[in-house]
Amino acid sequence: MRLAIIGASGLVGGEYLRIIAAQRSGVTEVIPVASSRSAGSSLDLGGMELTVRDLAQFDFADCDYALFCVGDELSREYVPQALAAGCHVVDKSNAYRMDPQVPLVVGGANDGVVTPQTRLVANPNCSTIILVHGIKSLVQFGIRRIWVATYQSMSGAGRAGIDKLTNEIDEYGLDPQSGRADCPEDAIAYNVVPGIGGMDSELRCSEERKLLQETRKILSMPDLAVVPHAVRVPVSVGHSMAVSLEFETVVSAEAIAEAWNRDSDVLYRSDALPNPVAASRHEMVEAGRLRAEDGIGNGWSFFLSGDNINLGAALNGWRLLSLMRAHHQNLEAKAG
Numbered sequence: 001m002r003l004a005i006i007g008a009s010g011l012v013g014g015e016y017l018r019i020i021a022a023q024r025s026g027v028t029e030v031i032p033v034a035s036s037r038s039a040g041s042s043l044d045l046g047g048m049e050l051t052v053r054d055l056a057q058f059d060f061a062d063c064d065y066a067l068f069c070v071g072d073e074l075s076r077e078y079v080p081q082a083l084a085a086g087c088h089v090v091d092k093s094n095a096y097r098m099d100p101q102v103p104l105v106v107g108g109a110n111d112g113v114v115t116p117q118t119r120l121v122a123n124p125n126c127s128t129i130i131l132v133h134g135i136k137s138l139v140q141f142g143i144r145r146i147w148v149a150t151y152q153s154m155s156g157a158g159r160a161g162i163d164k165l166t167n168e169i170d171e172y173g174l175d176p177q178s179g180r181a182d183c184p185e186d187a188i189a190y191n192v193v194p195g196i197g198g199m200d201s202e203l204r205c206s207e208e209r210k211l212l213q214e215t216r217k218i219l220s221m222p223d224l225a226v227v228p229h230a231v232r233v234p235v236s237v238g239h240s241m242a243v244s245l246e247f248e249t250v251v252s253a254e255a256i257a258e259a260w261n262r263d264s265d266v267l268y269r270s271d272a273l274p275n276p277v278a279a280s281r282h283e284m285v286e287a288g289r290l291r292a293e294d295g296i297g298n299g300w301s302f303f304l305s306g307d308n309i310n311l312g313a314a315l316n317g318w319r320l321l322s323l324m325r326a327h328h329q330n331l332e333a334k335a336g
């Protein structure tokens, strides 16, 4: 398998390189691709130096699979080129997620929508992936409504987001007398920003729309009520969310805990609090603080944390590529 990573010099691209270096299975060549700014520079793949190629000059006939981790506009321009060259693509941008012809997949939740004919799979928004892992084993109990407030880290805005956080921490401080932050009101250091992405006329932000629409599509529940609230917080890596669910029937804490314990993507922490620092050190969604919600009929609340770059982006993309590849290997075995 010749594999191109489009956006290899970014946060998600770097995580893909780390995962591939650890797993390698069947990869004969890895081709890192980015902008002309990075072209010619080197990236590390498990001790091997790879030279970055310029996307504008890249011929997709040189690869069999392409993992796209660039912005929407670049995906709209180059994914069709990759498909036309015969490539199979996993795209991390927002460009194709709601296209009815394109499967939108959280590995382990709805793998069945990837078929032997699938050439393009959309990798969902990082918060959607974390939410879906946290609730996919609870769908069996009948979910009527979801309230979710996110606490999203700055790495969700790419390298530029991490740079903004570290620069502001370096630049600003606290007033020693009052303890109040000495920073502009739009800073993220010492602050939170209640809204991520463009807001519509009703003050709903794009991140909230993604969480609603993508969760419905992945779970095949077009009428599911989702009440999202997206907030950016001064955390480097790891998205968290406070979730409340209204179930259709009475569900016990033991049943929820058992469902989580059976889900290999979920680490149920009954004796400690989920948090982004802990969750960014492994490849599962942490779930905890499970408690009955008196104000909601058949209601339960809990907290989730997950690594947005790994579990919420590259690891899911790698799982999606592996799903496509397994189909191709089956077809080749039948043909041969």
Ligand SMILES: NC(=O)c1ccc[n+]([C@@H]2O[C@H](COP(=O)([O-])OP(=O)(O)OC[C@H]3O[C@@H](n4cnc5c(N)ncnc54)[C@H](OP(=O)(O)O)[C@@H]3O)[C@@H](O)[C@H]2O)c1
Pocket: 006, 007, 008, 009, 010, 011, 012, 013, 033, 034, 035, 036, 037, 038, 039, 055, 056, 069, 070, 071, 072, 074, 092, 093, 094, 124, 125, 126, 155, 156, 157, 158, 159, 160, 308, 309, 312, 313
């Ligand atoms: N970070 C997350 O947690 C996360 C989660 C979900 C989704 N995503 C999505 O994943 C994608 C990548 O995110 P990221 O966090 O890895 O972003 P990032 O760290 O900002 O990296 C962006 C990548 O895009 C490349 N790029 C930018 N302009 C380019 C151009 N004109 N031609 C070719 N390559 C270009 C950059 O290359 P240069 O270094 O050469 O500029 C870099 O490799 C985005 O669509 C983002 O919305 C990210």
